[in-house]
Amino acid sequence: MPVLTHIEQLATCPPENPQSDAGLISDAAIAWTGDTIRWVGRRNQLPAEFNDETQIDGKGRLVIPGLIDCHTHLCFGGWRGDEFDLRISGASYQEIAAAGGGIASTVSATRAAEAESLLDKAGDALDRMLSLGVTSVECKSGYGLDEVNELKQLSVYQQLDSIHVIDLFPTFLGAHIVPPEYSSDRDRYIRLICEKLIPVIANQGLARFCDVFVEQGAYTVDEGRQILMAASEHGLQLKVHADQLSDGGGALLAAEVGAVSAEHLEYISAEGIEALSKSGTVAVSLPLASLYLAEPYLPARKLLDAGIAVAVATDFNPGSAPSYHLPLALTLACLNQRMTPQEALNGATTVAARAVSAQHRIGSLTPGFRADLAIINAPSLNQWLYHFVPNACTGVIKNGEWVVNMHDA
Numbered sequence: 352m353p354v355l356t357h358i359e360q361l362a363t364c365p366p367e368n369p370q371s372d373a374g375l376i377s378d379a380a381i382a383w384t385g386d387t388i389r390w391v392g393r394r395n396q397l398p399a400e401f402n403d404e405t406q407i408d409g410k411g412r413l414v415i416p417g418l419i420d421c422h423t424h425l426c427f428g429g430w431r432g433d434e435f436d437l438r439i440s441g442a443s444y445q446e447i448a449a450a451g452g453g454i455a456s457t458v459s460a461t462r463a464a465e466a467e468s469l470l471d472k473a474g475d476a477l478d479r480m481l482s483l484g485v486t487s488v489e490c491k492s493g494y495g496l497d498e499v500n501e502l503k504q505l506s507v508y509q510q511l512d513s514i515h516v517i518d519l520f521p522t523f524l525g526a527h528i529v530p531p532e533y534s535s536d537r538d539r540y541i542r543l544i545c546e547k548l549i550p551v552i553a554n555q556g557l558a559r560f561c562d563v564f565v566e567q568g569a570y571t572v573d574e575g576r577q578i579l580m581a582a583s584e585h586g587l588q589l590k591v592h593a594d595q596l597s598d599g600g601g602a603l604l605a606a607e608v609g610a611v612s613a614e615h616l617e618y619i620s621a622e623g624i625e626a627l628s629k630s631g632t633v634a635v636s637l638p639l640a641s642l643y644l645a646e647p648y649l650p651a652r653k654l655l656d657a658g659i660a661v662a663v664a665t666d667f668n669p670g671s672a673p674s675y676h677l678p679l680a681l682t683l684a685c686l687n688q689r690m691t692p693q694e695a696l697n698g699a700t701t702v703a704a705r706a707v708s709a710q711h712r713i714g715s716l717t718p719g720f721r722a723d724l725a726i727i728n729a730p731s732l733n734q735w736l737y738h739f740v741p742n743a744c745t746g747v748i749k750n751g752e753w754v755v756n757m758h759d760a
């Protein structure tokens with residue numbers, strides 16, 4: 352039974368705490384057996400039974416739960432570096448999309464890519480995320496937008512989940528945009544999603560969640576409702592890309608259908624906030640997308656004050672958030688969403704676990720939870736999120752085993 356001791360600050364992130372309280376323990380130790388945590392507390396209170404166990408020196412560092420990135424578009428073909436220049440020169444996200452760029456160009460590149468190359472590329476991103484302390488990742492389809500290619504993306508996730516140490520939570524996002532070949536008959540594509548793709552994906556266990564992008568240029572509230580209802584009938588849990596570029600009623604829809612999460616919400620209305628506070632839906636904030644699009648940030652204080660749990664994720668994708676750096680997203684959440692470091696960390700651990708319906712097993716360092724933890728070369732949570740460095744993580748333990756160990760370097 353390994354014991355990690357001499358921890359300057361341990362963030363336990365218990366699910367029952369308010370989001371403002373990350374359960375910080377100073378001068379701490381943590382013990383686990385196999386993949387499960389057995390004991391956490393102050394080092395000088397370590398029970399005698401643990402004294403003879405293998406002790407790992409925490410070297411006075413910060414230890415946090417393995418981070419959970421609860422919103423990514425991990426698998427995609429190509430990049431969109433050429434649009435970066437256009438956007439900086441003043442073209443809007445919607446203008447670029449109308450000119451054939453944006454999501455549609457990634458759809459072409461993803462359709463053209465072999466599954467094997469998509470797997471290599473996504474696996475490489477996962478390796479890098481792991482090195483930052485990320486141990487669980489939600490990942491969406493939505494760049495295939497036809498039967499063959501949506502299933503190709505989801506199969507890549509299934510394979511990656513079996514070979515990569517990071518745990519994946521796949522989401523079917525067939526309703527990302529309407530594919531160009533259906534632009535004059537969008538109902539036909541929605542029927543394909545509802546009558547063919549959702550049943551196949553649910554039967555094969557290729558996704559746990561179904562997500563819909565409700566936005567001008569994507570799907571209407573009524574279309575979103577139709578798709579989410581079909582997904583729910585097949586046992587998928589629901590997510591909504593809501594109110595990202597305008598107040599399009601997405602948050603209201605998420606509350607109405609009992610979605611586990613509503614994601615983006617940069618333009619959420621007062622009615623949307625009230626509805627989410629009643630439905631218990633987690634709000635997923637994506638500060639890297641706001642940074643890259645020069646759009647407003649999610650008004651986190653209003654949501655937190657209304658009792659809504661606010662997760663923080665990267666939105667890693669080739670257009671609006673081409674970065675998987677979750678610690679950077681946390682620092683941005685502090686600076687631009689006015690979340691405290693403890694609120695931000697809970698947002699990428701126990702609250703993020705709620706957004707993937709896994710809050711009883713991951714995202715917290717308390718007895719009975721999975722031994723997924725990251726060692727951060729900083730003496731405290733405040734110091735880590737304030738003093739941004741490329742990578743402060745020096746060690747990752749996943750399912751009780753070292754998977755990244757630069758702790759002695």
Ligand SMILES: [Zn+2]
Nearest residue numbers: 422424592666
């Ligand atoms: Zn997204």
